[in-house]
Each structure stands twice: as C-alpha cells, then as structure tokens.
Amino acid sequence: MIVISIIEIVYSHPQSDQMYLARIAELVRKDFLVEIRNAQTISAIVLFTLTVVFIVYKSFNALAPLQWNVMLWIVVLISSLNALVKSFSADAAKTSLFYYTLYHPTEVIVAKIVYNFMLTLVIFLIAYVAFGFFMVNPVKDFGLFIQGACLGLFGICTIFSFVSAIISSQESGVVLLMSVLALPLTIPCMLLLIKISSVSMRLMVDSSVGNDLLILAGIDILLVGLVVLLFGELWKS
C-alpha cells in the first residue's frame, strides 16, 4: 500500500511529460556553465580542500594508512558538503519558477545529482592527489578503491543534493542546517566506504568485500529512488 501511495505521489504531479536524457544533459550543461562563469565558487572549494589537506598533513606530519584513509574521506565529505550546500539556492527564485514550467522535477533532480556527482568526484580526485603528494599513498588495490569511492560518493552526493533541496528555501543558517540534516544520513555510506577502502589498502582481510560493494550499490539505488520520488513534493515551493 505504501508503495502504491509513493507511486501515486509521483504520477499525481501536474507535469508528467516524457523525460529525455538529452534534456537532463542540457540541465547538467547549464549547471556546468553557471559554475564555470562564476569561477569563484569552484576555486574556493578547491582551495578549501587543499587547505584542509595541508592542515591534516601538518597536524600529523606522517600518517599511518588507517588515518590516511579516514582523514581522506572526512576531508572529501566536508569539502563536498560545502560545495553542494548551495546547489539549489544558487538559482534565484524566478529562475526556479522558469525551470518548473519547462522541466519535470525528476529531470531536475537527476541532472542535479549527476552534476553534483561530477563535482564530488573532482573534489575527491583533488583530495586524493594531494594526500598522495604530501603523504605516502597506501592504496594497494586501486580498482577496488575506485569502485568503492564511486559508489560511496554517489550515495553521499545524492543525500547532499536532496538535503540542499530541502533547505533551499531557508534564508539563513543554511550550512549549519545542512550539516545537521545530512551528515548523520551519510554514515552508512561512509562506514561502508571506509571499510571497502581499508580492504583495498590491505588494512583488513575481508573476503566478502564484493558483498559490501553490493550493499553500497543497494543503498545508492534506494537513495536515488527515494529522492526521485520525493523531489516532486519539494519542487512545488
């Protein structure tokens, strides 16, 4: 019954035009152009990431693989939180109304997740390279590490996109509210991510790491499905 009601929520939306991948790509391109033209945001995020990496490096000086692993993910988490917090409030209210008439909410949120995922990956790559540059890179199984990173970061950026949509109508205290709402939700993804990357660094022996990857993928699918279902409700404001 719950499933039926969720489906009804989606289909009761006034606009149920067909979706096109091209339209989503168009929205992603738009986000990308906005980011490039207003280059101060992206450069601030890059600088933020590098600064935090440097603080970590100078605080520890030499990091054991376990600390390297955990600090890397915390830096990526905090940086992407900062990067994604404005992902909806960057558009002015009138522009949102314009999109509302043009696009289906599913297209909007999928485009946003795709764009945010790319942004998160960029932040991750910067943090990863910087961590490897300043401190010895302990990753042994790079393929596993990247698989875990992609799945985990996708889940995290889905949560961040969704929560930033929830708080987009707030005038003040956005960052604080975002941290309070989103960070506890990311914990399942973070724990699995750290576990998988620990295995990829041979910090722990786990023959069932494929299972962990599957569970992480399952969580991702669950989150995306939920966000797509619920976003129509948020988008009406």
Add this chain to the structure above:
Amino acid sequence: MELSKDKWMHLWYWKIAGAVLMVYVLIGGMVTPLKPGIESLDGPLSAKPGDYVELKIKGYNAHYVTGKNVKAWLKLDDNHIIPAVNLRYVAEDRLIAMFILPPSGRKEETVPLTLVLYNTMDGPSILPDAISILPMTDDIDPNQMIKWHTSYEQLLPTPPGIKFPYRNILHETIRNTFFHVALWLSMVIILLAGFYHAIFYLRTKNTRHDKLSASYNSVAILYGLLGLATGSIWARFTWGTWWTTDIKLNMAAIAMLIYAAYFILRSSITDFDKRARFSAVYSIFAFVALIPLIFVIPRLYDSLHPGNGGNPALGGEDLDNTLRLFFYPSIIGMVLLGVWMATLSYRYTKTEEKIMTQF
C-alpha cells in the same frame, strides 16, 4: 470529519489496557525470581584422564543443603556422562563436587565437559565448559579406567513455578529484555506509524497527518533515548562500561541524531504548509535511510550484543516461554502507551493551533 476520525483518541479502554500491561510487566518482570544457576567454579581448567578433580561450585539462588537428592554430573554429550564420586556441602549455595575423569577417547583434542547439577528444590542447572579432559596418551589403558555412563540415572524434572532462565554474564539483567529490547521494537513500530502519516500527509495534504506524524516521531525519539539509557545501564553491569564501540549502540545513537535533526528542521521553518511538506519529505527519507543503519550495517560488523559472536540472545532456547510471558505484553503495552502519548501531543498541537488562529 476530523472529529469522527479522531474519535478513538478519546476512548479510554486501550489506554487502560496499555497501563495495565506495563504495570504487569514492571511488577512481574521485577519480582519473578531467576532459576538457580552455577555462578562460578573454582577448580582446575583441565585435567588428564584418570585424574581426581575437586570442583568448588558457587551457586546462584541454589539450595544445596535444603534441597533433597543433590547430584552432580560431568557431561561430554548425551551418551557420555560421569557422576560425581563424592559431594561435600559447604553452605546453602556452595558445594564441592569430586570427580574421577574417564578417558575422552580422542587422541589429539582437549574435550570440554559440561557440569550438570540437580536437586529436588532447584531442578537441573548447567555450566558449559566447566573443565576439559586433556588428550589421551599412549600409556593410558582405557580398559583399566572408570567408564562413562551412557545416560542420567533418572530424568531430571524441573520443579513447578515461573522462573526466568539463568544465564552467565547476564544474571539478573536478563530482565532488561522486557524494557531495553521492547523499547527498541516499540520504537520501530511507532516510527512506522510516523512514516505512514508522513506519506498520507503528502497524499492528502491534510494537516492532521502532519501533526500525527510529528507526534509519533517525537514519542519514538523518547523511546529511542530510553532505549539508549536502559542499554547503557545494562552495559555498565555486563560489559563494564557505560558506552562501547559496539556497532548497534552507535547506529542507534545516529538514528537519534537523524530524528533530532527532523525536529530542528521543523522548528526552522515558519510557514505552516511548507513546514508540513518538508518535514514529511525529510521524515520519509530519514526512515528509509534508517533501514540500512539499523538492519544492514550491524550485521556486517561484530557486536557485543547478546545474539552476536556467540552471545546468548532472543530466539532459540534463550527467549524461553517464561520470558515471552512478559516480553510480548511489554511490547504491546509500550506501543499503546506510546500511541497514547502521541495522541496527547497531537491534541495539544491541534488545540494550540485552534487558539492561535482565533486571534
């Protein structure tokens, strides 16, 4: 329309039922004694076949002096049992049992034996891994040694009366099943009610569902906090600390954080309609995100909780019928009381809104 739907909230019998069940669980769960058990054992950890061993037994709730027909056995399996050669009563709860160990029949391994005690007042009590028999060596001739008995001398009847099972480590804290475990289960049930109303708010846009959803969620948080508190007190007496790195404990704390954030979100939005919509969306999201947190992640890690890593737990023989006698009523009673509290909170917010809109 609204009134007829909320009519059940004004009825009294289910509230009385909840209160009566809780009083029953509180009194019955606290007063019912534990079955006698073997609290600790003083003696060698292992011995060679043919050795004479003395086990100094400290019983719990036991009656070794007043009880009749006191017997002790060491048991390898159901067909390999050796009775004590002699018993000495030191005190009501202290007993010294003397055994001569037969050969284990295994060349390489050390075999653990289970200690079984019986008297007419207490019924049987059991301590696994009481002592181990060392492997056989070549100079032992099995034929010259004491033989295993193939069964108990007689059946061991349990004396009548309701008593909770005795488990080492858990001891008296087994009563926490009725409070700690029941609190978590009823929390999940009440969260489900909040989830249901959040979905129905989005479907109908009736603010009744929004208020009910918030009320259920607040009661669920209260239950969660009580669950953490009872768990923490329990952990102090069984694990030795108030808080551990145990995965279930920390996931539960995170679940509390998520729902606390729900109320922060509610209080940060002033517009009624927007608040209802956004908090409904967030609570649906939070509830579904909670599923991996509570049901998936804890299974991937080891836990100190009973039921994980060889610890005793619910299910199987550990949740026996005497515990069920209080455990299920406790869940029902807690859910009923929780719904009662939620309806009170709902009626309060409804009245508040009515008064506010009058001016």
